[in-house]
Amino acid sequence: MLRIVSLSLLFCLVSSATFAQAPIRFYASSSGSKVLENQVMEVQFTLENGDGSSFSPPDFKDFRVINGPSRSMSTSIMNGQRSVEMSYGYSLMPTRTGKIRIGSASITVNGKRYKTSPIVIEVVKGKALSENEKEQVFVRAELASLEGWVGQQLILDYKLYTTVDVESYNVLEESGYQGFFPQEIRRHDSRTKTEVLEGVQYTTKVLKRVALFPQQTGELMIDPILLQVGVSKGGNRARRSLLFNPNVKRVNIQSEPVALNILPLPAASPESFTGAVGDYQVSSRISRATVTTDDVVSVRLTVQGAGDLKRIQAPPLNVPEGLELYDPKVIDEGLYESAGTLVGKKEFEYLILPKQSGTYQLQPQFAFFDPDSSRYILAGQKRYTLNVRAGTARDRQAINTDEDELSEDIHFLKLDTKLYKEPSYFPGTLGFWGAIILPFLALGGMVVRKRALATKEEVDPVLRKAQLARKEALARLEKAAQFRQSNDAKGFYDEVSKAMLGYVCDKLRIPRSELTKNNLREKLEAIKVEETRIERFMQLISTCEMALFAGKDNAAAMQDTYEGAVEILADIEKAS
DSSP states (O other): OHHHHHHHHHHHHHHHHHHHHSOOEEEEEESOSEEETTOOEEEEEEEESSOEEEEEOOOOTTEEEEEEEEEEEEEEEETTEEEEEEEEEEEEEESSOEEEEEOOOEEEETTEEEEOOOEEEEEEOOOOOOTTGGGOEEEEEEESOSEEETTOOEEEEEEEEESSOEEEEEEEEOOOOTTEEEEEEOSSOOOOEEEEETTEEEEEEEEEEEEEEEOSOEEEEEOOOEEEEEEEOOSOOOOOOSSOOTTEEEEEEEOOOEEEEEEOOOSOOOTTEEEEESEEEEEEEESOSEEETTOOEEEEEEEEEESOGGGOOOOOOOOOTTEEEOOOEEEEEEEEEETTEEEEEEEEEEEEEEOSOEEEEEOOOEEEEETTTTEEEEEOOOOEEEEEEOOSHHHHHHHHHHHHHHHHHOOOOOSOOOSSOOOOOOTTSHHHHHHHHHHHHHHHHHHHHHHHHHHHHHHOHHHHHHHHHHHHHHHHHHHHHHHHHTTOHHHHHHHHHHHHHHHHHHHTTOOGGGOOHHHHHHHHHHTTOOHHHHHHHHHHHHHHHHHHHHTOOOHHHHHHHHHHHHHHHHHHHHHO
Protein backbone atom coordinates (compact mmCIF):
# COMPACT_ATOMS: atom_id res chain seq x y z
CA MET A 1 0.00 0.00 0.00
CA LEU A 2 2.86 2.35 0.88
CA ARG A 3 4.46 1.64 -2.48
CA ILE A 4 1.27 2.49 -4.35
CA VAL A 5 0.93 5.77 -2.45
CA SER A 6 4.58 6.60 -3.19
CA LEU A 7 4.14 5.91 -6.91
CA SER A 8 0.98 8.04 -7.00
CA LEU A 9 2.79 10.89 -5.27
CA LEU A 10 5.69 10.59 -7.71
CA PHE A 11 3.28 10.67 -10.67
CA CYS A 12 1.63 13.82 -9.32
CA LEU A 13 5.01 15.49 -8.80
CA VAL A 14 6.12 14.59 -12.35
CA SER A 15 2.83 15.83 -13.77
CA SER A 16 3.13 19.07 -11.84
CA ALA A 17 6.69 19.54 -13.01
CA THR A 18 5.68 18.95 -16.62
CA PHE A 19 2.83 21.43 -16.30
CA ALA A 20 5.15 24.03 -14.76
CA GLN A 21 7.48 23.82 -17.77
CA ALA A 22 4.75 25.00 -20.18
CA PRO A 23 4.82 28.80 -20.64
CA ILE A 24 1.79 30.96 -19.82
CA ARG A 25 0.20 32.64 -22.85
CA PHE A 26 -2.74 35.06 -23.00
CA TYR A 27 -3.77 36.18 -26.47
CA ALA A 28 -6.74 37.41 -28.51
CA SER A 29 -8.09 35.98 -31.77
CA SER A 30 -11.03 36.67 -34.06
CA SER A 31 -13.09 34.73 -36.59
CA GLY A 32 -11.81 37.03 -39.34
CA SER A 33 -9.70 40.13 -39.90
CA LYS A 34 -12.23 41.55 -42.38
CA VAL A 35 -16.03 41.44 -41.94
CA LEU A 36 -19.09 43.06 -43.44
CA GLU A 37 -21.02 45.81 -41.73
CA ASN A 38 -23.91 44.54 -39.55
CA GLN A 39 -22.57 40.95 -39.64
CA VAL A 40 -21.82 38.95 -36.48
CA MET A 41 -18.22 38.00 -35.78
CA GLU A 42 -16.50 36.06 -32.97
CA VAL A 43 -13.69 37.31 -30.69
CA GLN A 44 -11.95 35.01 -28.24
CA PHE A 45 -9.47 35.65 -25.42
CA THR A 46 -7.45 32.53 -24.57
CA LEU A 47 -5.27 31.75 -21.55
CA GLU A 48 -2.88 28.79 -21.93
CA ASN A 49 -1.20 26.90 -19.06
CA GLY A 50 -2.50 29.01 -16.20
CA ASP A 51 -5.37 29.29 -13.73
CA GLY A 52 -6.70 32.79 -14.28
CA SER A 53 -8.98 35.03 -12.28
CA SER A 54 -10.34 38.59 -12.41
CA PHE A 55 -10.81 38.56 -16.19
CA SER A 56 -11.43 42.04 -17.60
CA PRO A 57 -12.59 42.42 -21.24
CA PRO A 58 -11.72 45.42 -23.39
CA ASP A 59 -14.09 48.24 -24.20
CA PHE A 60 -15.95 47.02 -27.30
CA LYS A 61 -16.40 50.49 -28.73
CA ASP A 62 -18.10 50.56 -32.16
CA PHE A 63 -19.40 47.03 -31.58
CA ARG A 64 -22.66 45.68 -30.25
CA VAL A 65 -22.22 42.67 -27.96
CA ILE A 66 -24.63 39.99 -29.19
CA ASN A 67 -23.48 37.27 -26.79
CA GLY A 68 -20.80 36.73 -24.16
CA PRO A 69 -18.73 36.14 -22.38
CA SER A 70 -19.01 32.38 -22.93
CA ARG A 71 -16.34 30.55 -20.97
CA SER A 72 -14.78 27.21 -21.92
CA MET A 73 -11.88 25.11 -20.64
CA SER A 74 -9.96 22.16 -22.10
CA THR A 75 -6.97 20.02 -21.10
CA SER A 76 -4.68 18.03 -23.42
CA ILE A 77 -1.49 15.97 -23.11
CA MET A 78 0.94 15.85 -26.03
CA ASN A 79 4.43 14.31 -25.99
CA GLY A 80 4.24 13.98 -22.22
CA GLN A 81 3.44 17.67 -21.69
CA ARG A 82 0.12 18.73 -20.15
CA SER A 83 -1.48 21.94 -21.34
CA VAL A 84 -4.60 23.72 -20.05
CA GLU A 85 -6.60 26.23 -22.08
CA MET A 86 -9.21 28.67 -20.75
CA SER A 87 -11.18 30.86 -23.18
CA TYR A 88 -13.64 33.78 -23.01
CA GLY A 89 -15.69 34.28 -26.20
CA TYR A 90 -17.87 37.13 -27.46
CA SER A 91 -20.21 37.50 -30.43
CA LEU A 92 -19.95 41.06 -31.76
CA MET A 93 -21.62 43.11 -34.49
CA PRO A 94 -19.77 46.17 -35.85
CA THR A 95 -21.76 49.39 -36.01
CA ARG A 96 -19.61 51.26 -38.54
CA THR A 97 -17.22 50.65 -41.41
CA GLY A 98 -13.46 51.18 -41.42
CA LYS A 99 -10.68 49.78 -39.28
CA ILE A 100 -11.78 49.23 -35.68
CA ARG A 101 -9.32 48.53 -32.89
CA ILE A 102 -10.23 46.08 -30.13
CA GLY A 103 -8.18 46.89 -27.05
CA SER A 104 -6.42 44.60 -24.57
CA ALA A 105 -8.14 42.17 -22.22
CA SER A 106 -6.44 41.35 -18.90
CA ILE A 107 -6.38 38.49 -16.41
CA THR A 108 -4.51 37.61 -13.20
CA VAL A 109 -2.43 34.43 -12.90
CA ASN A 110 -0.53 33.70 -9.67
CA GLY A 111 -0.69 37.36 -8.65
CA LYS A 112 0.65 38.60 -12.00
CA ARG A 113 -1.47 40.58 -14.47
CA TYR A 114 -1.38 39.49 -18.13
CA LYS A 115 -2.72 41.47 -21.12
CA THR A 116 -3.53 40.54 -24.70
CA SER A 117 -2.24 42.48 -27.67
CA PRO A 118 -4.84 44.68 -29.40
CA ILE A 119 -6.33 43.42 -32.67
CA VAL A 120 -7.66 45.42 -35.61
CA ILE A 121 -10.79 44.47 -37.55
CA GLU A 122 -11.58 45.95 -40.96
CA VAL A 123 -15.31 46.44 -41.52
CA VAL A 124 -16.37 46.91 -45.15
CA LYS A 125 -19.65 47.50 -46.94
CA GLY A 126 -21.11 44.53 -48.80
CA LYS A 127 -22.81 44.36 -52.17
CA ALA A 128 -26.10 42.82 -53.19
CA LEU A 129 -25.83 39.17 -54.25
CA SER A 130 -27.22 37.83 -57.50
CA GLU A 131 -29.27 34.64 -57.49
CA ASN A 132 -26.21 32.62 -58.60
CA GLU A 133 -23.97 34.16 -55.97
CA LYS A 134 -26.39 33.37 -53.18
CA GLU A 135 -25.67 29.65 -53.56
CA GLN A 136 -21.99 29.90 -54.18
CA VAL A 137 -19.69 27.26 -52.71
CA PHE A 138 -16.13 26.53 -53.83
CA VAL A 139 -12.79 25.18 -52.58
CA ARG A 140 -9.35 26.73 -52.92
CA ALA A 141 -5.82 25.34 -52.52
CA GLU A 142 -3.95 28.04 -50.62
CA LEU A 143 -0.23 28.46 -49.88
CA ALA A 144 1.60 31.37 -48.30
CA SER A 145 3.92 31.60 -51.31
CA LEU A 146 4.16 30.12 -54.79
CA GLU A 147 7.95 29.96 -54.61
CA GLY A 148 10.13 27.78 -52.39
CA TRP A 149 13.38 25.87 -51.97
CA VAL A 150 14.25 22.18 -52.14
CA GLY A 151 13.61 20.64 -48.71
CA GLN A 152 11.59 23.59 -47.39
CA GLN A 153 8.32 22.90 -45.56
CA LEU A 154 5.43 24.46 -47.50
CA ILE A 155 1.98 24.49 -45.87
CA LEU A 156 -0.96 23.75 -48.20
CA ASP A 157 -4.54 24.39 -47.01
CA TYR A 158 -7.67 23.18 -48.77
CA LYS A 159 -10.23 25.76 -47.70
CA LEU A 160 -13.98 25.62 -48.30
CA TYR A 161 -15.83 28.89 -49.03
CA THR A 162 -19.63 28.92 -48.82
CA THR A 163 -22.60 31.24 -48.48
CA VAL A 164 -25.08 28.36 -48.09
CA ASP A 165 -25.73 25.48 -45.69
CA VAL A 166 -23.30 22.67 -46.55
CA GLU A 167 -24.39 19.43 -44.91
CA SER A 168 -21.55 17.09 -45.89
CA TYR A 169 -18.45 16.71 -48.02
CA ASN A 170 -16.44 13.84 -49.44
CA VAL A 171 -13.00 13.86 -51.09
CA LEU A 172 -13.32 12.15 -54.48
CA GLU A 173 -9.84 12.77 -55.84
CA GLU A 174 -6.66 14.34 -54.50
CA SER A 175 -3.35 15.35 -56.03
CA GLY A 176 -0.51 12.82 -56.15
CA TYR A 177 1.92 15.63 -55.19
CA GLN A 178 4.45 14.63 -57.84
CA GLY A 179 7.90 15.94 -56.87
CA PHE A 180 6.91 16.48 -53.22
CA PHE A 181 7.13 14.48 -50.02
CA PRO A 182 3.67 15.11 -48.47
CA GLN A 183 2.73 14.77 -44.80
CA GLU A 184 -0.84 15.42 -43.59
CA ILE A 185 -1.17 17.70 -40.55
CA ARG A 186 -4.13 16.63 -38.44
CA ARG A 187 -3.92 19.25 -35.68
CA HIS A 188 -4.58 22.62 -37.24
CA ASP A 189 -6.98 25.52 -36.86
CA SER A 190 -10.19 24.04 -38.26
CA ARG A 191 -12.54 26.58 -36.70
CA THR A 192 -15.23 28.21 -38.82
CA LYS A 193 -14.30 31.76 -39.86
CA THR A 194 -15.69 34.57 -41.96
CA GLU A 195 -13.78 36.08 -44.88
CA VAL A 196 -14.64 38.74 -47.41
CA LEU A 197 -13.71 38.26 -51.07
CA GLU A 198 -14.59 40.94 -53.62
CA GLY A 199 -17.25 42.40 -51.36
CA VAL A 200 -18.89 39.04 -50.55
CA GLN A 201 -18.73 37.53 -47.06
CA TYR A 202 -18.14 33.77 -46.93
CA THR A 203 -18.07 31.19 -44.18
CA THR A 204 -14.75 29.36 -44.48
CA LYS A 205 -13.19 26.26 -43.02
CA VAL A 206 -9.86 24.53 -43.62
CA LEU A 207 -10.89 20.99 -44.57
CA LYS A 208 -7.37 19.60 -44.88
CA ARG A 209 -3.78 20.73 -44.29
CA VAL A 210 -0.73 19.13 -45.91
CA ALA A 211 2.97 19.83 -45.32
CA LEU A 212 4.82 19.60 -48.66
CA PHE A 213 8.59 19.10 -48.90
CA PRO A 214 9.87 19.69 -52.48
CA GLN A 215 12.31 17.00 -53.60
CA GLN A 216 13.36 18.54 -56.92
CA THR A 217 13.79 21.92 -58.55
CA GLY A 218 11.79 23.57 -61.31
CA GLU A 219 8.05 24.06 -61.77
CA LEU A 220 5.99 21.57 -59.78
CA MET A 221 2.22 21.26 -60.15
CA ILE A 222 -0.38 20.52 -57.47
CA ASP A 223 -3.35 18.92 -59.19
CA PRO A 224 -6.89 19.97 -58.21
CA ILE A 225 -8.70 18.35 -55.33
CA LEU A 226 -12.19 17.11 -56.25
CA LEU A 227 -14.94 17.25 -53.61
CA GLN A 228 -18.57 16.28 -53.52
CA VAL A 229 -20.56 18.51 -51.17
CA GLY A 230 -24.14 18.18 -50.06
CA VAL A 231 -25.87 21.58 -50.26
CA SER A 232 -29.17 21.95 -48.45
CA LYS A 233 -32.08 23.16 -50.58
CA GLY A 234 -33.78 24.63 -47.50
CA GLY A 235 -37.48 24.47 -46.62
CA ASN A 236 -39.23 21.70 -44.72
CA ARG A 237 -37.56 18.35 -45.03
CA ALA A 238 -39.63 15.28 -45.83
CA ARG A 239 -38.80 11.83 -44.55
CA ARG A 240 -35.78 10.73 -46.54
CA SER A 241 -35.16 7.27 -47.92
CA LEU A 242 -32.19 5.12 -46.95
CA LEU A 243 -30.01 6.10 -49.92
CA PHE A 244 -31.48 9.37 -51.16
CA ASN A 245 -32.34 12.69 -49.60
CA PRO A 246 -34.39 14.89 -51.98
CA ASN A 247 -33.64 18.06 -49.99
CA VAL A 248 -29.86 17.82 -50.42
CA LYS A 249 -28.25 18.74 -53.72
CA ARG A 250 -25.00 16.91 -54.52
CA VAL A 251 -22.48 19.26 -56.10
CA ASN A 252 -18.99 18.40 -57.34
CA ILE A 253 -16.46 21.18 -56.86
CA GLN A 254 -12.72 21.26 -57.42
CA SER A 255 -9.85 23.62 -56.74
CA GLU A 256 -7.71 25.27 -59.39
CA PRO A 257 -4.30 23.67 -60.11
CA VAL A 258 -1.39 25.41 -58.42
CA ALA A 259 2.08 25.84 -59.96
CA LEU A 260 5.06 26.23 -57.63
CA ASN A 261 8.55 27.39 -58.60
CA ILE A 262 11.12 25.42 -56.59
CA LEU A 263 14.59 26.98 -56.50
CA PRO A 264 17.93 25.16 -56.09
CA LEU A 265 20.03 25.95 -53.02
CA PRO A 266 23.00 28.28 -53.43
CA ALA A 267 26.24 26.45 -54.26
CA ALA A 268 28.54 28.05 -51.65
CA SER A 269 27.43 25.98 -48.66
CA PRO A 270 29.44 25.62 -45.40
CA GLU A 271 31.33 22.42 -44.65
CA SER A 272 28.86 21.44 -41.91
CA PHE A 273 25.81 21.77 -44.19
CA THR A 274 24.15 18.37 -44.79
CA GLY A 275 20.85 19.39 -46.41
CA ALA A 276 18.77 21.03 -43.65
CA VAL A 277 16.40 23.70 -45.00
CA GLY A 278 14.14 25.64 -42.62
CA ASP A 279 14.36 27.27 -39.21
CA TYR A 280 16.35 25.25 -36.65
CA GLN A 281 17.54 25.45 -33.08
CA VAL A 282 20.84 23.72 -32.32
CA SER A 283 22.38 22.69 -29.00
CA SER A 284 25.35 20.53 -28.00
CA ARG A 285 26.92 19.07 -24.88
CA ILE A 286 29.98 17.04 -23.88
CA SER A 287 29.95 14.17 -21.38
CA ARG A 288 33.11 15.26 -19.49
CA ALA A 289 35.71 17.99 -19.86
CA THR A 290 38.52 16.19 -17.96
CA VAL A 291 39.34 12.58 -18.85
CA THR A 292 42.21 10.11 -19.17
CA THR A 293 43.38 8.00 -22.08
CA ASP A 294 41.34 5.17 -20.51
CA ASP A 295 38.03 7.02 -21.07
CA VAL A 296 35.67 7.58 -23.97
CA VAL A 297 34.20 11.08 -24.51
CA SER A 298 30.66 11.57 -25.82
CA VAL A 299 29.66 14.72 -27.74
CA ARG A 300 25.96 15.12 -28.52
CA LEU A 301 24.45 17.51 -31.06
CA THR A 302 20.66 18.15 -31.03
CA VAL A 303 18.87 19.72 -34.02
CA GLN A 304 15.19 20.75 -33.86
CA GLY A 305 13.07 22.73 -36.28
CA ALA A 306 10.55 22.84 -39.14
CA GLY A 307 12.07 21.12 -42.15
CA ASP A 308 12.54 17.84 -43.98
CA LEU A 309 13.85 15.58 -41.21
CA LYS A 310 15.08 12.80 -43.47
CA ARG A 311 17.47 15.20 -45.25
CA ILE A 312 19.32 16.05 -42.03
CA GLN A 313 22.54 14.09 -41.59
CA ALA A 314 25.25 14.29 -38.93
CA PRO A 315 27.63 17.15 -39.78
CA PRO A 316 31.38 16.41 -39.72
CA LEU A 317 33.17 17.00 -36.41
CA ASN A 318 36.79 18.07 -36.77
CA VAL A 319 39.05 16.64 -34.03
CA PRO A 320 42.76 17.38 -33.59
CA GLU A 321 45.54 14.77 -33.69
CA GLY A 322 45.74 12.72 -30.53
CA LEU A 323 41.99 12.01 -30.58
CA GLU A 324 40.29 9.19 -32.46
CA LEU A 325 36.72 9.86 -33.73
CA TYR A 326 34.22 7.08 -34.38
CA ASP A 327 31.39 7.33 -36.90
CA PRO A 328 28.44 9.35 -35.49
CA LYS A 329 25.06 7.72 -34.91
CA VAL A 330 21.46 8.92 -34.44
CA ILE A 331 20.35 8.24 -30.84
CA ASP A 332 17.02 10.10 -30.91
CA GLU A 333 14.63 11.07 -33.70
CA GLY A 334 11.05 12.30 -33.65
CA LEU A 335 8.40 14.21 -35.57
CA TYR A 336 5.45 16.04 -34.02
CA GLU A 337 2.90 18.76 -34.83
CA SER A 338 3.15 22.23 -33.32
CA ALA A 339 1.14 25.36 -34.18
CA GLY A 340 -0.14 23.83 -37.42
CA THR A 341 3.29 22.77 -38.74
CA LEU A 342 5.53 19.71 -38.54
CA VAL A 343 8.54 19.97 -36.24
CA GLY A 344 11.35 17.42 -36.33
CA LYS A 345 14.11 16.58 -33.88
CA LYS A 346 17.34 14.62 -34.34
CA GLU A 347 20.10 13.99 -31.84
CA PHE A 348 23.53 12.78 -32.96
CA GLU A 349 26.27 11.27 -30.79
CA TYR A 350 30.01 11.37 -31.54
CA LEU A 351 32.30 9.03 -29.57
CA ILE A 352 35.91 10.17 -29.15
CA LEU A 353 38.79 8.02 -27.82
CA PRO A 354 41.75 10.05 -26.46
CA LYS A 355 45.10 8.55 -27.53
CA GLN A 356 47.51 11.08 -26.06
CA SER A 357 47.42 13.37 -23.06
CA GLY A 358 47.09 17.10 -23.61
CA THR A 359 44.57 19.91 -24.03
CA TYR A 360 42.26 19.87 -27.05
CA GLN A 361 39.59 22.16 -28.52
CA LEU A 362 36.27 20.76 -29.85
CA GLN A 363 33.67 22.86 -31.68
CA PRO A 364 30.56 21.06 -33.02
CA GLN A 365 28.79 23.02 -35.76
CA PHE A 366 25.59 22.70 -37.75
CA ALA A 367 24.70 24.71 -40.84
CA PHE A 368 21.23 25.11 -42.35
CA PHE A 369 19.68 27.15 -45.12
CA ASP A 370 17.13 29.75 -43.94
CA PRO A 371 14.42 30.34 -46.61
CA ASP A 372 13.32 33.64 -45.06
CA SER A 373 16.74 35.28 -45.40
CA SER A 374 17.86 33.12 -48.38
CA ARG A 375 21.23 32.40 -46.80
CA TYR A 376 23.15 29.73 -44.90
CA ILE A 377 23.31 30.05 -41.13
CA LEU A 378 26.03 28.47 -38.99
CA ALA A 379 24.63 27.48 -35.56
CA GLY A 380 25.78 25.66 -32.45
CA GLN A 381 29.31 27.06 -32.48
CA LYS A 382 30.00 26.34 -28.83
CA ARG A 383 33.65 25.57 -28.09
CA TYR A 384 34.67 22.90 -25.54
CA THR A 385 38.07 22.45 -23.91
CA LEU A 386 39.01 18.80 -23.33
CA ASN A 387 41.76 18.04 -20.82
CA VAL A 388 43.29 14.57 -21.23
CA ARG A 389 45.62 12.97 -18.66
CA ALA A 390 47.70 9.82 -19.10
CA GLY A 391 45.85 6.68 -18.12
CA THR A 392 46.86 3.08 -17.32
CA ALA A 393 45.53 1.35 -20.40
CA ARG A 394 49.01 0.80 -21.93
CA ASP A 395 50.50 -0.65 -18.71
CA ARG A 396 47.49 -2.89 -18.18
CA GLN A 397 47.82 -4.24 -21.72
CA ALA A 398 51.49 -5.09 -21.16
CA ILE A 399 50.73 -6.97 -17.92
CA ASN A 400 47.96 -8.96 -19.55
CA THR A 401 50.27 -9.97 -22.41
CA ASP A 402 52.96 -11.22 -19.99
CA GLU A 403 50.44 -13.31 -18.09
CA ASP A 404 49.15 -14.86 -21.31
CA GLU A 405 52.66 -15.84 -22.37
CA LEU A 406 53.38 -17.23 -18.91
CA SER A 407 50.24 -19.34 -18.91
CA GLU A 408 51.34 -21.10 -22.11
CA ASP A 409 54.86 -22.18 -20.92
CA ILE A 410 54.87 -22.51 -17.10
CA HIS A 411 52.31 -24.18 -14.86
CA PHE A 412 52.33 -23.90 -11.06
CA LEU A 413 53.02 -27.03 -9.01
CA LYS A 414 50.16 -28.64 -7.07
CA LEU A 415 51.23 -29.12 -3.47
CA ASP A 416 48.09 -31.02 -2.33
CA THR A 417 47.75 -34.19 -4.42
CA LYS A 418 45.32 -37.06 -3.75
CA LEU A 419 45.30 -40.44 -5.51
CA TYR A 420 41.59 -41.18 -4.92
CA LYS A 421 38.31 -39.45 -5.59
CA GLU A 422 36.39 -38.20 -2.57
CA PRO A 423 32.90 -39.70 -2.32
CA SER A 424 29.93 -37.37 -2.78
CA TYR A 425 26.73 -37.63 -0.78
CA PHE A 426 23.50 -36.58 -2.57
CA PRO A 427 21.15 -36.30 0.48
CA GLY A 428 21.53 -32.95 2.21
CA THR A 429 22.97 -31.20 -0.86
CA LEU A 430 21.38 -28.27 -2.70
CA GLY A 431 20.48 -30.58 -5.56
CA PHE A 432 18.71 -32.92 -3.16
CA TRP A 433 16.51 -30.20 -1.65
CA GLY A 434 15.93 -28.65 -5.06
CA ALA A 435 14.60 -31.92 -6.45
CA ILE A 436 12.12 -32.13 -3.56
CA ILE A 437 10.91 -28.52 -3.54
CA LEU A 438 10.89 -27.80 -7.31
CA PRO A 439 7.71 -29.81 -8.16
CA PHE A 440 5.73 -28.02 -5.45
CA LEU A 441 6.97 -24.62 -6.68
CA ALA A 442 6.01 -25.47 -10.27
CA LEU A 443 2.54 -26.61 -9.22
CA GLY A 444 2.00 -23.46 -7.17
CA GLY A 445 3.20 -21.30 -10.05
CA MET A 446 0.72 -22.92 -12.43
CA VAL A 447 -2.16 -22.29 -10.03
CA VAL A 448 -1.16 -18.64 -9.53
CA ARG A 449 -0.77 -18.10 -13.28
CA LYS A 450 -4.16 -19.65 -14.01
CA ARG A 451 -5.85 -17.43 -11.45
CA ALA A 452 -4.03 -14.35 -12.76
CA LEU A 453 -5.15 -15.07 -16.33
CA ALA A 454 -8.73 -15.60 -15.17
CA THR A 455 -8.64 -12.33 -13.23
CA LYS A 456 -7.15 -10.47 -16.18
CA GLU A 457 -9.84 -11.82 -18.46
CA GLU A 458 -12.49 -10.62 -16.06
CA VAL A 459 -11.13 -7.07 -15.82
CA ASP A 460 -9.64 -6.67 -19.31
CA PRO A 461 -10.58 -3.02 -20.04
CA VAL A 462 -10.57 -3.48 -23.83
CA LEU A 463 -12.93 -6.47 -23.62
CA ARG A 464 -15.06 -4.64 -21.08
CA LYS A 465 -15.37 -1.62 -23.38
CA ALA A 466 -16.40 -3.85 -26.28
CA GLN A 467 -19.11 -5.45 -24.14
CA LEU A 468 -20.47 -2.08 -23.00
CA ALA A 469 -20.13 -0.30 -26.39
CA ARG A 470 -23.83 -0.50 -27.29
CA LYS A 471 -24.94 0.59 -23.83
CA GLU A 472 -22.65 3.63 -23.87
CA ALA A 473 -23.78 4.59 -27.39
CA LEU A 474 -27.47 4.38 -26.48
CA ALA A 475 -26.83 6.54 -23.40
CA ARG A 476 -25.23 9.22 -25.60
CA LEU A 477 -28.08 9.02 -28.12
CA GLU A 478 -30.55 9.49 -25.29
CA LYS A 479 -28.66 12.61 -24.27
CA ALA A 480 -28.69 13.75 -27.91
CA ALA A 481 -32.47 13.36 -27.94
CA GLN A 482 -32.68 15.74 -24.99
CA PHE A 483 -30.62 18.32 -26.91
CA ARG A 484 -32.96 17.87 -29.90
CA GLN A 485 -36.03 18.54 -27.75
CA SER A 486 -34.45 21.75 -26.44
CA ASN A 487 -33.48 22.71 -30.05
CA ASP A 488 -29.75 22.71 -29.18
CA ALA A 489 -28.33 21.69 -32.58
CA LYS A 490 -24.68 21.94 -31.59
CA GLY A 491 -25.09 19.73 -28.54
CA PHE A 492 -27.24 17.26 -30.52
CA TYR A 493 -24.80 16.70 -33.40
CA ASP A 494 -21.84 16.60 -31.02
CA GLU A 495 -23.44 13.82 -28.94
CA VAL A 496 -24.48 11.81 -32.03
CA SER A 497 -20.94 12.01 -33.42
CA LYS A 498 -19.42 10.93 -30.09
CA ALA A 499 -21.96 8.10 -29.75
CA MET A 500 -21.24 6.59 -33.15
CA LEU A 501 -17.45 7.05 -33.17
CA GLY A 502 -17.16 5.91 -29.56
CA TYR A 503 -19.25 2.82 -30.35
CA VAL A 504 -17.10 1.63 -33.26
CA CYS A 505 -13.87 2.37 -31.36
CA ASP A 506 -14.97 0.30 -28.36
CA LYS A 507 -16.81 -2.42 -30.32
CA LEU A 508 -14.11 -2.95 -32.94
CA ARG A 509 -11.26 -2.25 -30.48
CA ILE A 510 -9.78 0.62 -32.47
CA PRO A 511 -7.59 2.99 -30.40
CA ARG A 512 -8.87 6.58 -30.63
CA SER A 513 -5.44 7.74 -31.85
CA GLU A 514 -5.63 5.32 -34.83
CA LEU A 515 -9.19 6.13 -35.91
CA THR A 516 -9.30 7.17 -39.56
CA LYS A 517 -11.99 6.83 -42.21
CA ASN A 518 -9.96 4.22 -44.11
CA ASN A 519 -9.20 2.25 -40.96
CA LEU A 520 -12.84 2.38 -39.91
CA ARG A 521 -14.04 1.18 -43.30
CA GLU A 522 -11.57 -1.75 -43.24
CA LYS A 523 -12.73 -2.82 -39.77
CA LEU A 524 -16.40 -2.73 -40.76
CA GLU A 525 -15.69 -4.71 -43.94
CA ALA A 526 -13.73 -7.28 -41.89
CA ILE A 527 -16.81 -8.12 -39.78
CA LYS A 528 -18.92 -8.48 -42.95
CA VAL A 529 -20.98 -5.28 -42.63
CA GLU A 530 -22.80 -4.61 -45.91
CA GLU A 531 -21.40 -1.86 -48.12
CA THR A 532 -24.66 0.13 -48.04
CA ARG A 533 -24.60 0.17 -44.23
CA ILE A 534 -20.98 1.30 -44.24
CA GLU A 535 -21.83 4.14 -46.63
CA ARG A 536 -24.75 5.19 -44.41
CA PHE A 537 -22.46 5.25 -41.39
CA MET A 538 -19.78 7.34 -43.16
CA GLN A 539 -22.47 9.71 -44.45
CA LEU A 540 -23.88 10.12 -40.94
CA ILE A 541 -20.46 11.12 -39.57
CA SER A 542 -19.98 13.63 -42.41
CA THR A 543 -23.44 15.06 -41.72
CA CYS A 544 -22.53 15.63 -38.06
CA GLU A 545 -19.21 17.26 -39.01
CA MET A 546 -20.78 19.66 -41.46
CA ALA A 547 -23.71 20.42 -39.16
CA LEU A 548 -21.25 21.52 -36.49
CA PHE A 549 -19.38 23.47 -39.14
CA ALA A 550 -22.40 25.21 -40.67
CA GLY A 551 -24.38 25.59 -37.44
CA LYS A 552 -27.74 24.42 -38.83
CA ASP A 553 -30.66 23.91 -36.46
CA ASN A 554 -33.34 22.34 -38.66
CA ALA A 555 -35.61 20.19 -36.44
CA ALA A 556 -36.49 17.76 -39.24
CA ALA A 557 -32.80 17.26 -40.04
CA MET A 558 -32.07 16.40 -36.41
CA GLN A 559 -34.96 13.93 -36.34
CA ASP A 560 -33.67 12.18 -39.49
CA THR A 561 -30.14 12.07 -38.12
CA TYR A 562 -31.31 10.59 -34.83
CA GLU A 563 -33.40 7.87 -36.48
CA GLY A 564 -30.59 7.06 -38.89
CA ALA A 565 -28.10 6.69 -36.01
CA VAL A 566 -30.38 4.25 -34.19
CA GLU A 567 -30.90 2.17 -37.34
CA ILE A 568 -27.19 2.06 -38.19
CA LEU A 569 -26.31 1.12 -34.62
CA ALA A 570 -28.74 -1.82 -34.74
CA ASP A 571 -27.40 -2.96 -38.15
CA ILE A 572 -23.75 -3.01 -37.02
CA GLU A 573 -24.70 -4.73 -33.76
CA LYS A 574 -26.36 -7.54 -35.73
CA ALA A 575 -23.40 -7.90 -38.08
CA SER A 576 -20.85 -8.08 -35.27
